[in-house]
Amino acid sequence: MYFSNVIGLNDVKQHLIDSVQRGFVPHARIFYGPEGVGKLPLAIAYARYLNCSYRGSNDACGECPSCHKFDKLAHPDLHFVFPVVKSKVSDDYLPQWRKFLNKHSYFNINQWLSFIDAENAQGYIYAKESDEIIRKLNLKVYEAPYKVMIIWLPEKMNLTSSNRLLKLLEEPPANTIFLLISEDSESVLPTIRSRCQPINIRSIEKEEMVAALSVNFELSDDEANSIAHIANGSYTAALHMIESSEDNRFLFQLFVNMMRASVSGNIKSIKETANEIAGIGREMQKSFISYSLKMFREYFVANLNEPEMVYLNDYEELFGERFSPFINEKNIEQFNDEFSLAYRQIEQNGNAKIIFLELCLRATLLLRK
CATH class of the missing domain: 3.40.50.300 (P-loop containing nucleotide triphosphate hydrolases)
Known part of the structure; x- marks a missing residue:
């Protein structure tokens, strides 16, 4: 290099x-x-x-x-x-x-x-x-x-x-x-x-990112600009979007399942979702929690009607049209605190089934604020 x-x-x-x-x-x-x-x-x-x-x-x-x-x-x-x-x-x-x-x-x-x-x-x-x-x-x-x-x-x-x-x-x-x-x-x-x-080492400027993506992947200007915007300064994130869209969709689907189960308040659905997340391996669990924190931030900002400050792809944005109102000033800080705590507990090899069941139950309460 x-x-x-x-x-x-x-x-x-x-x-x-x-x-x-x-x-x-x-x-x-x-x-x-x-x-x-x-x-x-x-x-x-x-x-x-x-x-x-x-x-x-x-x-x-x-x-x-x-x-x-x-x-x-x-x-x-x-x-x-x-x-x-x-x-x-x-x-x-x-x-x-x-x-x-x-x-x-x-x-x-x-x-x-x-x-x-x-x-x-x-x-x-x-x-x-x-x-x-x-x-x-x-x-x-x-x-x-x-x-x-x-x-x-x-x-x-x-x-x-x-x-x-x-x-x-x-x-x-x-x-x-x-x-x-x-x-x-x-x-x-x-x-x-x-x-x-x-x-x-600061984040990569959008113009620098667009130039690199255009050269390395022969993307159109619109495609490169869209990816660079969502990647928000991380070339690793940009590569992930290009090469591993399945992983992002997997994390997104887990997030959707968790939020829908929590909104419904159905204990059976909540336990099934918690067990599903508990079974994906610790590093992937940490990735899921980080992804969820990002989604909470994006859906909260989406309510401010400032599209340039929102970093969502098409299917995340579509889900947010109905979901983003649930993330508001009454619960955003608590969502951040609860999911950050779960991240630390997973890092410390806590019991994943208990951690994610508790997290889903907490989310059920927070989504009703």
């Missing part, structure tokens, strides 16, 4: 290039921002540029031995840490990770877990990963100016791993660069955040 492969973010790219050319290379940076905006490809492009033998004014050369190794994500001084399952370490999945990254620059954790056939599990960075990090960083730089450790989603680290990483950040090995990629920086240990130079 090169800077030229990163969509938009020209100001951030130029800042990183200028800092390297000035000789200002912090030992740790944290790239933080919403999902799907290009934080990971940006970090890899930065790592490539740092170790390129013939850096250009806008990008790495693409011709030196270092760049050729980065093409395969197999540079001996490039290391990755990322969420895995079954209490394993990142290196156990390194071949799959390289294969996945070579096909996907923009993705989320659900897509990664699905790729390794772990879509019903939750990905974590386990305690034993810290031993691997220490082992790798105690090795001398093999051939490049810098040894680079890219940690994708440090918020998934457990406390033991976080504390050992903190010690490394406090006393970093020579010529070692840490690049942390976070979608929830508030969940990263504050002492870790304080030792990293923060770089806020």
Whole structure:
């Protein structure tokens, strides 16, 4: 991945290039921002540029031995840490990770877990990963100016791993660069955040998104504009709409079933819907809750008659014509609180059947406000 492969973010790219050319290379940076905006490809492009033998004014050369190794994500001084399952370490999945990254620059954790056939599990960075990090960083730089450790989603680290990483950040090995990629920086240990130079990665501008979609998928201007509007700055969301419309429809149908059961107040329907959601796997359950939170926001805003502020596709908008009046100033905050609580409970491996039954019953009460 090169800077030229990163969509938009020209100001951030130029800042990183200028800092390297000035000789200002912090030992740790944290790239933080919403999902799907290009934080990971940006970090890899930065790592490539740092170790390129013939850096250009806008990008790495693409011709030196270092760049050729980065093409395969197999540079001996490039290391990755990322969420895995079954209490394993990142290196156990390194071949799959390289294969996945070579096909996907923009993705989320659900897509990664699905790729390794772990879509019903939750990905974590386990305690034993810290031993691997220490082992790798105690090795001398093999051939490049810098040894680079890219940690994708440090918020998934457990406390033991976080504390050992903190010690490394406090006393970093020579010529070692840490690049942390976070979608929830508030969940990263504050002492870790304080030792990293923060770089806020904003959402992709609509014009930048439209241009990328038009080139990469040969969409018409109307199609590209519609997708870019709904994606709201996330290229991952845009790709998902183009490539995985079935998943979105599945989440939408679950949402419709839940809302209809809750509106009806029929206990049998409520229990059936709750059991259906409880059976789809934890990562998909979290996706459903996130999707529902998005729908509540959109249907609430739809009542304000500001179409430019609403990000719904055709079938979501059609359902909202009758449903949106149910989401109002009397219940929107409570919907957000209840579904956010359910998300945290699912993350903590709570009993999904109880969580979603309770959520449906709460929704029944809130929809009557």
